[in-house]
Amino acid sequence: MPLLRAMARTAVVAGTATTVSNRVSRRQQGRWASQEEQQEAQQAPAPAAAPPAAAPQEDRIEQLTQLGQLHESGVLTDAEFAVEKAKILN
Numbered sequence: 001m002p003l004l005r006a007m008a009r010t011a012v013v014a015g016t017a018t019t020v021s022n023r024v025s026r027r028q029q030g031r032w033a034s035q036e037e038q039q040e041a042q043q044a045p046a047p048a049a050a051p052p053a054a055a056p057q058e059d060r061i062e063q064l065t066q067l068g069q070l071h072e073s074g075v076l077t078d079a080e081f082a083v084e085k086a087k088i089l090n
Helices: 002-043 056-073 078-089
Strands: none
8 A cells, every 4th residue: 555655646746747847838938939029029120111102193003012022021011011001092
C-alpha cells in the first residue's frame, strides 16, 4: 500500500506541475503577443495623403492607381485602403 500511495502522490504532483507550467506559458505568450502588437502599431507608417483634385475623371483613376500600388506594396492596410478609396469615389 505505501508504494501505491507514493505513486499516486507523485502522479498528482506531476500533473499539477504540468498544468501550472502550461498555464504560465500560455499567459506569457499572450503577454508577448500583445507587446508585439503594440510595437507594430507604433511603428506603422502614416497613411498616404491623397493628392489634390485636378481633372475629375482622369485624376480619380490616377489616384485609385496610386492607392492600389500603395496597398499592394503593403504601405496601406486593407482598412486604410478602403477608407481612402471611399474618399476618392465620393
